[in-house]
Amino acid sequence: MLLAATLFADSATRLKTDTEKTFFDEVIQACQSATAGIKTTWEEGSRSGDENDDRITEDSEKYPLVHYFNISWADNKRIDEARQKADQKLEAFAPEMQKQVENTDTKAFEELAAKIGKAAEAGDMAEVTRLQKEAEVMAKQMEEGYKPMNQKVESIIEKNMPHDVRMTVRIAINKFYESFNQEPQTGKLSDGTSFYRVEDSRNNNGTWIEGTTFIFLGNEWKAGKDNELSIMQHPEHADKPYASVRSIVVSVEADSKRALDTLNSMNLSALKGLIK
Structure with a gap:
């Protein structure tokens, strides 16, 4: 089985060409x-997309x-x-x-559970359902x-x-579509690049998730609507060589000021230079 699984996995990839x-x-x-x-004094939590593997998915040339390149940091002390x-x-x-739990009368519920068990053993499914x-x-009353x-x-x-204790920078190469769950606020970086801020910070299971600031690198990004969603979209240009960069999305999930400072500190020229 292991050999079969390995062969199946290998069949979905091939070696990369020199190009x-x-x-x-x-x-x-x-x-x-x-x-x-x-620049940050926070600890780096994770980094991905910084290695060039030997293999690639079959049909990638089509x-x-x-x-995708991602780095995250966290103020672990705070x-x-x-x-x-x-x-x-x-x-x-x-x-x-504990007092609340002790004062909750669960006896009736336990007795009802026992009745369900007996009805199931007797094969009386109508009684089980009732x-x-x-x-x-x-259960709803107890809840x-x-x-x-x-x-x-x-x-x-x-x-x-x-x-303001976490930050993630994401760079997506040849991403042509981005949707926003709310209307973004716009502004300019220090070099004149437009940014789009979605302030959807929220509590997610005990972790505070900050909003996200986006920039879109490429010559033909256009704002629009996809039903009710605000979007940014860029043509794929299927006529261009597949191993060429047409568009880049950079996003920083962080407190709004920290995200803006981070984008202003980045060497965006290095990314812009990829676009052909």
């Missing part, structure tokens, strides 16, 4: 040069070659301090939570009773959740 190797070498070098000037503070607050709230509906109603406690826990976590 493709050169393309990715130039792209990776430009991405590294573009991001080398980013479409413009694409590449993140750890905030987590410890939240844990202390939750620990102080724990006795109240009892399950009762159980659903009872409603826990709601204030859950809201208190969420409030503690959110109040102690640090903002």
